[in-house]
Amino acid sequence: MRARGVKVHYGETEALHGIDVDIFENEVVAFIGPSGCGKSTFLRCLNRMNDTIPGCRVEGEVTLEGQDIYAPNLDVLLLRAQVGIVFQKPNPFPKSIYENIAYGPRLHGLARRKAELDDIVESSLRKAGLWEEVKDRLDQPGTGLSGGQQQRLCIARTIAISPEVILMDEPCSALDPIATAKIEQLIDELSDSYTIVMVTHNMQQAARVADRTAFFHMGDLVEVDKTDRIFTNPSNQRTHDYITGRFG
Numbered sequence: 369m370r371a372r373g374v375k376v377h378y379g380e381t382e383a384l385h386g387i388d389v390d391i392f393e394n395e396v397v398a399f400i401g402p403s404g405c406g407k408s409t410f411l412r413c414l415n416r417m418n419d420t421i422p423g424c425r426v427e428g429e430v431t432l433e434g435q436d437i438y439a440p441n442l443d444v445l446l447l448r449a450q451v452g453i454v455f456q457k458p459n460p461f462p463k464s465i466y467e468n469i470a471y472g473p474r475l476h477g478l479a480r481r482k483a484e485l486d487d488i489v490e491s492s493l494r495k496a497g498l499w500e501e502v503k504d505r506l507d508q509p510g511t512g513l514s515g516g517q518q519q520r521l522c523i524a525r526t527i528a529i530s531p532e533v534i535l536m537d538e539p540c541s542a543l544d545p546i547a548t549a550k551i552e553q554l555i556d557e558l559s560d561s562y563t564i565v566m567v568t569h570n571m572q573q574a575a576r577v578a579d580r581t582a583f584f585h586m587g588d589l590v591e592v593d594k595t596d597r598i599f600t601n602p603s604n605q606r607t608h609d610y611i612t613g614r615f616g
């Protein structure tokens with residue numbers, strides 16, 4: 369994906385002042401920065417989730433494989449299948465585990481027969497590392513799973529519609545350390561097949577999982593570079609001050 373000059377306004381207030389960034393295939397990119405700097409706002413620009421927020425206006429250019437995702441004739445439902453999103457708080461549908469996964473593929477016509485749908489459900493749950501834990505209770509409610517399992521269910525639901533990019537907005541912030549470690553391991557495995565862009569408050573998490581890290585501050589993307597470099601030898605003084613704990 370490629371973003372150029374992305375500005376976002378909420379009413380009169382400019383929350384992003386012109387973001388330029390490229391996101392490459394099959395990499396994990398982390399967005400870090402102090403609270404309110406615009407990480408989530410920018411993440412939502414990448415699959416037009418900001419369209420759903422009243423008073424929010426996006427300017428600039430965002431492309432996915434060269435295609436303008438803000439083009440007037442673009443199918444937003446299809447875009448959100450190509451660029452899926454996983455939120456901070458696991459939000460399974462109030463349906464069975466099976467139906468949580470099957471809903472998207474059915475909506476997008478990805479399966480013609482029940483057997484095909486069963487295959488998608490199983491392979492998505494396997495890729496999300498959840499199959500062994502839920503295979504005997506697919507008809508039970510998704511909301512009955514633990515928080516970490518629910519988050520993996522939400523990741524499986526995203527995978528089920530064959531995305532190219534998965535956006536994650538602080539996917540571990542509601543989870544305990546063990547569930548967090550499982551999601552981090554999963555992100556590592558998924559990066560073989562998908563591009564992953566994640567917002568995280570946790571700098572150690574960015575250091576553990578991301579190939580590149582982008583530092584945001586007060587509506588600007590200050591610096592994006594290889595994660596090692598951001599944490600050991602950043603180019604910008606603001607990045608240095610943030611990662612050494614001088615603010616934020």
Ligand SMILES: Nc1ncnc2c1ncn2[C@@H]1O[C@H](COP(=O)(O)OP(=O)(O)OP(=O)(O)O)[C@@H](O)[C@H]1O
Nearest residue numbers: 378383401402403404405406407408409410421569
């Ligand atoms: N729905 C909204 N309506 C109005 N202002 C908003 C809205 N969402 C975000 N903002 C404002 O936009 C700015 C950027 O917020 P955003 O949530 O993108 O930051 P963030 O870096 O993700 O913060 P956090 O780490 O706390 O989640 C903030 O000043 C915030 O108050």
